[in-house]
Amino acid sequence: xxxxxxxxxxxxxxxxxxxxxxxxxxxxxxxxxxxxxxxxxxxxxxxxxxxxxxxxxxxxxxxxxxxxxxxxxxxxxxxxxxxxxxxxxxxxxxxxxxxxxxxxxxxxxxxxxxxxxxxxxxxxxxxxxxxxxxxxxxxxxxxxxxxxxxxxxxxxxxxxxxxxxxxxxxxxxxxxxxxxxxxxxxxxxxxxxxxxxxxxxxxxxxxxxx
Numbered sequence: 001x002x003x004x005x006x007x008x009x010x011x012x013x014x015x016x017x018x019x020x021x022x023x024x025x026x027x028x029x030x031x032x033x034x035x036x037x038x039x040x041x042x043x044x045x046x047x048x049x050x051x052x053x054x055x056x057x058x059x060x061x062x063x064x065x066x067x068x069x070x071x072x073x074x075x076x077x078x079x080x081x082x083x084x085x086x087x088x089x090x091x092x093x094x095x096x097x098x099x100x101x102x103x104x105x106x107x108x109x110x111x112x113x114x115x116x117x118x119x120x121x122x123x124x125x126x127x128x129x130x131x132x133x134x135x136x137x138x139x140x141x142x143x144x145x146x147x148x149x150x151x152x153x154x155x156x157x158x159x160x161x162x163x164x165x166x167x168x169x170x171x172x173x174x175x176x177x178x179x180x181x182x183x184x185x186x187x188x189x190x191x192x193x194x195x196x197x198x199x200x201x202x203x204x205x206x207x208x209x210x
Contacts, residue, residue, distance in 0.1 A: 013051060013069050020044035020076050027083065031123070033092045036083055040076065047072040088157065088166040095125040102147065103131040115158045115183070119207060120151015129158055129183040133174060133194065136203045143210050153204040158183040169196055 024041045050068040083090040093116055099108045102124045108114070115126040126132035135142065142148050156169040161182045173187040174194040187193050 010065065013047070013065055013072075016069060016072055016076070017044055017047050017051075020047065020072065023076060023080060031092050032083055032090050036079060036090055040079055043072060043075050043079075087155070088168060088171075091155075091157070091166070093157065093159075093166055099125045101125065101127040101131055103135040111159070112164070113159060113161065113182070116155070117153065117157075118155040119149045119153050122149040122151070123155075124149075128180075129161075129174060130181040132158070133181040133196070133199070136199050139203050139206045143206060148207060148210065150210065151207075153200070153207050156200060160185045162186060169200055172196070 020040060021044055024037055024044060027037045027040060047068055051065065093111075093114065095108050095111070095114065095116075100106060101108060103126060106127055108125055108127050110127065113128040113130075115129050115132040117124045117126070117132065126135065139148070157166050158169060158172050158174075159166050160172055161184055163185045165185065167183075167185060172183045172185065173191075174181050174183050174196045175187050175191040176182075176194065177188070177191070181194065184191075
């Protein structure tokens with residue numbers, strides 16, 4: 001293999017490595033866990049190292065390049081599909097040290113009942129499901145007070161009370177118990193879940209129209 005075919009192989013490999021670098025920065029700035037960022041970065045570094053080895057071992061250059069290209073593409077694609085389909089497992093929900101609940105303005109010190117929501121470029125951390133629900137319900141007042149950032153509402157995740165795991169808003173059941181809203185993966189027997197998706201849809205419309 002040589003000539004045009006060899007050139008196309010080299011160019012394709014460089015493009016894949018460049019996309020891998022872009023994916024590394026994407027995962028980092030989108031708040032995914034460090035292990036996935038390092039995983040993608042490591043694959044890119046191994047790919048570049050493999051290409052350099054191929055240059056010195058010219059007799060096997062094309063074999064190394066083809067194998068490197070296929071393996072890199074498969075690994076990067078696999079990681080990308082996994083993190084996109086499983087944001088509850090791959091996102092880093094650790095709040096900054098100075099994070100405050102936008103509803104009560106209290107400094108967040110516990111993460112057992114933490115909830116998070118992204119509005120535009122701002123990520124809000126609520127110290128409880130109860131405060132997030134009340135924040136959504138009092139949208140009109142908060143919007144008029146200028147306490148809601150501008151932008152599209154997205155990436156709403158809640159930590160469930162019963163299992164302690166993170167779930168997207170569409171996968172949890174919010175129940176009011178003793179005057180407090182709590183998120184459950186499996187709601188208590190006989191409890192009537194709140195229409196969280198309906199509340200969120202209404203909240204998104206109000207924020208969008210603000």
